[in-house]
Amino acid sequence: MKFRVTLIFVVVMLLGLVGTVTAQDTEPSGRLEIFSWWAGDEGPALEALIELYSSMYPNVEVVNATVTGGAGVNFRAVLKTRMLGGNPPDTFQVHAGQELTGTWVVANRMEDLTFLYEEEGWFDALPQGVIDQLTYQGGIYSVPVNIHRAGVLWYIPTNLENWGVQVPTTLEEFYATCQTLQGQGVTPLVVGEAWTLIHLWETVALSVLGPDNYDALWTGGLSPRSQEMIAVWDEFGRVLDCTNVSQDAAGLSWQQATDAVVGGTAAFNVMGDWAAGYMSTTLGLTPGEGYGWADFPGTEGVFMWLSDTFGLPVGAPNREATLAWLRLLGSVEGQNAFNPLKGSIPVRLDAFAADPELYNTYSQSAAADWSELRLVGSLMHGVVANERFMGDFNDVMQIYLQSRDSGAATSAMEAVCIQAGACGM
Amino acid sequence: MRNRRDRLIAFLMVLPTLMLLGIFVYFFIGKAVYTSTTDWGENPDQPALAENVVLTNVGLRNYENLMTDIIQANFRNSLTNTFFFTVFFVAGCTILGLFLALLLDQKVVAEGFFRTVFLFPMALSFVVTGTIWRWLLQPSGGINILPTLIGLEPIQFNWSNNQETWLQFRWEEVPLYLTTVGITILTIIAVRNVLKHNWRSLRFAAGAAVVVLLVFVAGLWNYIWPPLDSAVAEQAIAPKGFNGALLGIIIAAIWQMSGYVMAIFTAGIRGIPEDLRESARVDGGTELDVYRHIVLPQLSPFVTSAMIILGHISLKIFDLVFAMTGPDNARTVVPGMLVYTKGFRQNSFASASAIAVIMLFLIAVIIAPYLWSQLRTSKSG
Numbered sequence: 001m002k003f004r005v006t007l008i009f010v011v012v013m014l015l016g017l018v019g020t021v022t023a024q025d026t027e028p029s030g031r032l033e034i035f036s037w038w039a040g041d042e043g044p045a046l047e048a049l050i051e052l053y054s055s056m057y058p059n060v061e062v063v064n065a066t067v068t069g070g071a072g073v074n075f076r077a078v079l080k081t082r083m084l085g086g087n088p089p090d091t092f093q094v095h096a097g098q099e100l101t102g103t104w105v106v107a108n109r110m111e112d113l114t115f116l117y118e119e120e121g122w123f124d125a126l127p128q129g130v131i132d133q134l135t136y137q138g139g140i141y142s143v144p145v146n147i148h149r150a151g152v153l154w155y156i157p158t159n160l161e162n163w164g165v166q167v168p169t170t171l172e173e174f175y176a177t178c179q180t181l182q183g184q185g186v187t188p189l190v191v192g193e194a195w196t197l198i199h200l201w202e203t204v205a206l207s208v209l210g211p212d213n214y215d216a217l218w219t220g221g222l223s224p225r226s227q228e229m230i231a232v233w234d235e236f237g238r239v240l241d242c243t244n245v246s247q248d249a250a251g252l253s254w255q256q257a258t259d260a261v262v263g264g265t266a267a268f269n270v271m272g273d274w275a276a277g278y279m280s281t282t283l284g285l286t287p288g289e290g291y292g293w294a295d296f297p298g299t300e301g302v303f304m305w306l307s308d309t310f311g312l313p314v315g316a317p318n319r320e321a322t323l324a325w326l327r328l329l330g331s332v333e334g335q336n337a338f339n340p341l342k343g344s345i346p347v348r349l350d351a352f353a354a355d356p357e358l359y360n361t362y363s364q365s366a367a368a369d370w371s372e373l374r375l376v377g378s379l380m381h382g383v384v385a386n387e388r389f390m391g392d393f394n395d396v397m398q399i400y401l402q403s404r405d406s407g408a409a410t411s412a413m414e415a416v417c418i419q420a421g422a423c424g425m
Numbered sequence: 426m427r428n429r430r431d432r433l434i435a436f437l438m439v440l441p442t443l444m445l446l447g448i449f450v451y452f453f454i455g456k457a458v459y460t461s462t463t464d465w466g467e468n469p470d471q472p473a474l475a476e477n478v479v480l481t482n483v484g485l486r487n488y489e490n491l492m493t494d495i496i497q498a499n500f501r502n503s504l505t506n507t508f509f510f511t512v513f514f515v516a517g518c519t520i521l522g523l524f525l526a527l528l529l530d531q532k533v534v535a536e537g538f539f540r541t542v543f544l545f546p547m548a549l550s551f552v553v554t555g556t557i558w559r560w561l562l563q564p565s566g567g568i569n570i571l572p573t574l575i576g577l578e579p580i581q582f583n584w585s586n587n588q589e590t591w592l593q594f595r596w597e598e599v600p601l602y603l604t605t606v607g608i609t610i611l612t613i614i615a616v617r618n619v620l621k622h623n624w625r626s627l628r629f630a631a632g633a634a635v636v637v638l639l640v641f642v643a644g645l646w647n648y649i650w651p652p653l654d655s656a657v658a659e660q661a662i663a664p665k666g667f668n669g670a671l672l673g674i675i676i677a678a679i680w681q682m683s684g685y686v687m688a689i690f691t692a693g694i695r696g697i698p699e700d701l702r703e704s705a706r707v708d709g710g711t712e713l714d715v716y717r718h719i720v721l722p723q724l725s726p727f728v729t730s731a732m733i734i735l736g737h738i739s740l741k742i743f744d745l746v747f748a749m750t751g752p753d754n755a756r757t758v759v760p761g762m763l764v765y766t767k768g769f770r771q772n773s774f775a776s777a778s779a780i781a782v783i784m785l786f787l788i789a790v791i792i793a794p795y796l797w798s799q800l801r802t803s804k805s806g
Contacts, residue, residue, distance in 0.1 A: 083768070196749060250750055387772055388466070391773070399663065415496050
């Protein structure tokens with residue numbers, strides 16, 4: 001009997017000893033599953049970041065899990081199945097804004113990272129406009145790794161010279177250019193599958209409304225059925241008349257649309273600046289000479305942004321390793337390892353300032369704009385409206401494409417805003 | 426005694442299967458039906474992905490929205506697309522499959538080789554087929570530039586992004602069409618029975634026709650096919666008809682599945698005893714007579730099987746459309762696609778479940794009579 005008590009005592013002591021050893025050992029280990037939609041052209045940037053992480057934490061086995069598909073559409077389906085099934089990855093990619101807060105944070109699926117922001121001093125390093133989009137009821141829920149710019153006008157300078165046109169700066173100039181180009185059998189503006197149309201729509205909306213009304217539309221200050229919105233759809237229709245929407249658009253991915261510009265069958269393309277990464281890295285063109293960029297007519301002085309972020313889901317299997325990953329993402333080294341390869345710019349202004357030479361001509365211009373221009377969030381990339389709205393907005397777009405009726409589109413949009421609880425309703 | 430023990434053992438043998446089926450099929454069907462009567466994902470105050478979502482029972486509101494709400498016009502497009510896709514796909518596959526089977530029946534050299542060649546597309550997945558045909562049907566490439574190989578002009582036809590809508594009809598008139606078709610068929614049956622002096626069947630057909638007519642007149646269709654919120658707007662924003670963009674998908678689907686139908690028919694033709702054909706020839710029938718009066722009538726059960734199999738494939742089609750024209754394309758949208766986009770992209774799980782239940786119902790409408798008749802023949806046989 002006495003022997004037994006002693007044995008139990010010794011075992012308990014030993015367990016306690018092991019416990020203290022583990023507690024002291026803060027070095028993360030085990031398995032870290034990073035869930036994203038970055039593969040293919042976008043893969044190397046993530047791999048560079050993982051390599052950096054592995055060199056810092058050699059004990060962690062990183063699992064790079066990806067589900068590809070434009071702007072993460074298929075990825076999110078898989079992610080939701082896993083989350084609903086109680087099997088969250090350690091960390092996953094999510095756009096800043098409503099895609100994070102409207103889907104995951106309101107559902108209590110994310111851990112508050114305010115402590116991490118305080119520890120790492122990110123309140124000073126990150127722009128307030130971005131932090132606002134990661135915040136919900138006082139908590140901050142993810143760490144942004146990059147900034148992309150949406151709604152940029154891309155072209156090939158030598159092609160424009162051959163056709164005798166210049167980059168338009170107003171919509172009226174754009175329509176004139178459009179006629180000149182159509183006369184020569186060139187598609188003035190190339191679009192691709194459905195989501196690229198929504199991306200074009202948000203750009204036209206920004207151009208017509210201006211940044212203040214554009215913001216007001218999503219926060220309840222501007223009714224989706226107002227005269228201003230009728231004007232947006234009207235102008236969108238005129239812009240569509242300059243595109244290939246009724247020809248081969250539905251079958252083109254954004255890369256194929258960019259290819260049409262590079263190949264000289266189309267003059268312009270409105271796309272986010274991942275197109276710069278594609279043209280520089282995959283197609284080997286020199287920014288500024290091989291390809292050029294400009295503000296979409298009527299959007300000067302405004303930077304439409306979106307940001308890829310990573311958060312910490314509630315119940316993540318390996319919390320320690322995930323926190324280490326998030327620390328790396330928010331650091332100057334992490335952002336500078338990732339962004340030059342991705343073709344995006346760092347969220348931290350001091351990261352770019354630390355080594356501007358890492359970035360190509362395009363990114364340098366974007367980084368300069370990022371620190372100076374008025375910021376607005378991208379609709380297509382989940383910043384300003386929730387996923388429910390986005391899904392139904394696809395139907396609004398189809399309604400418009402079929403009827404070309406701005407009145408029908410605005411009333412449909414209002415109905416969708418109400419059903420989804422978006423647009424400040 | 427012995428008999429009872431046998432039965433018990435038999436029951437115990439089947440029990441695991443029954444339990445698995447009960448849980449993984451029927452329980453989840455029930456769960457989907459239940460979800461479709463809640464507001465999961467429809468209520469902005471209840472985040473769809475929360476761990477403990479508070480669900481409210483809304484009865485059949487989700488179904489009603491799908492059938493009437495202007496925002497859900499895409500669902501009605503998907504039903505229309507499914508209808509036309511099913512008609513052309515089933516007809517195309519059956520005709521082409523029958524043609525191939527008859528060709529193989531001509532005692533050709535290397536028959537086995539050709540059989541494999543025709544059957545091979547079925548070995549591919551719809552995603553692969555879709556990707557290949559998406560490239561082949563690009564407006565400025567693939568099939569359209571084939572004629573240039575022999576010095577002709579390229580074809581200008583726009584396959585997967587065709588904007589034409591043929592055979593247009595109005596959604597709110599569908600009950601009228603269905604009633605007309607039903608009464609026409611029943612009248613034909615009735616007339617044939619009069620000619621055959623089969624009075625019992627005549628009374629049955631006439632009675633059924635009256636019921637169909639009464640259902641229409643009494644306005645019972647309003648519950649199955651509720652009137653649209655705005656029929657005028659529906660016509661403007663989502664005209665119903667056979668969308669030209671479906672052509673490419675139908676071609677790809679026929680390419681993939683006609684070999685399979687050919688295999689079914691080949692098996693059917695093999696099963697016809699040679700002496701039947703011989704005796705027809707001895708009686709002076711030509712080769713054409715042999716096919717018309719011997720082979721084709723013997724094949725009719727195989728036609729039914731083939732149609733059932735093709736019919737349920739076409740109602741559930743998803744991957745082929747996803748690969749060929751993408752998920753957000755109102756001209757080629759199908760119900761399966763909407764289950765996916767509504768459920769997993771916009772978190773409207775209740776609406777997605779309602780669509781899934783409607784799909785299940787449509788497939789049951791096709792399959793149940795077939796299973797029933799199969800069961801009856803196997804019992805009597």
